[in-house]
Amino acid sequence: MNTITLPSLPRQQQGAVLIMGLVLLMALTIVGVASLNNNTLQSRMAGNLVDSTLAFNAAETAARALQVSLNPDNGTRSSCQGQTYDGTLGSASCVLDIGDSANGRGDINWMENTTYQWWTDTSGGGANYVQGYTGNYSPTIGGKKLITNAPRAIVEEHATVGQYGQGLTRRNLTTGTKYYRLTVRATGSSDNSVAMIQEIVSKHH
DSSP states (O other), X not given: OOOOOOOOOOOOXXXXXXXXXXXXXXXXXXXXXXXXXXXXXXXXXXXXXXXXXXXXXXXXXXXXXXHHHOOTTSOOBSOOSSOEEOOOTTOOOOOEETXXXXXXXXXTTGGGGOXXXXXXXXXXXXXXXXXXXOSSOOOEETTEESOOSOXXXXXXXXXXXXXXXXXXXXXXXXXXXXXXXXXXXXXXXXXXXXXXXXXXXEEEO
């Protein structure tokens, strides 16, 4: 008598492979999202660095141009009233008398009490003392400037040191050195990035 063996029925699936696949897919999704967030953060950091570099370079450019435009033979003023300068050699620039108590600047550190709105205030704030730079302060891409706002600066005569008895062949000249305090404020492609430079500059005459 022959015995017939029937095939066994397949065991019911428990879904373990599906669960493992979903777990692996979730892990890969988390890694991908984290990598995307990291790339986005690095991109923003790079953009902020570029923007701050643009602001600093603009401030440096304006400061160097302002040094060129200083003329020790020019006197000081009580206000600038929106004067501009382009850094042309020998061009006049507005020089304030440092510590001028008659105009609210009796303290040598009077700018410490100013705010960022003061620099752009046209209704009586920085408009009376700040000069605008009109020279080549910004690189361009496709004819569009990367920096939208021009740098602004304040120049104050800090001190004068005289030197007497300089004998020349046919005449005696009275010479001296004037020291100026330059404060320049510049922005990058937006007002969110600001660079400020303050330096002491000497000019001989």
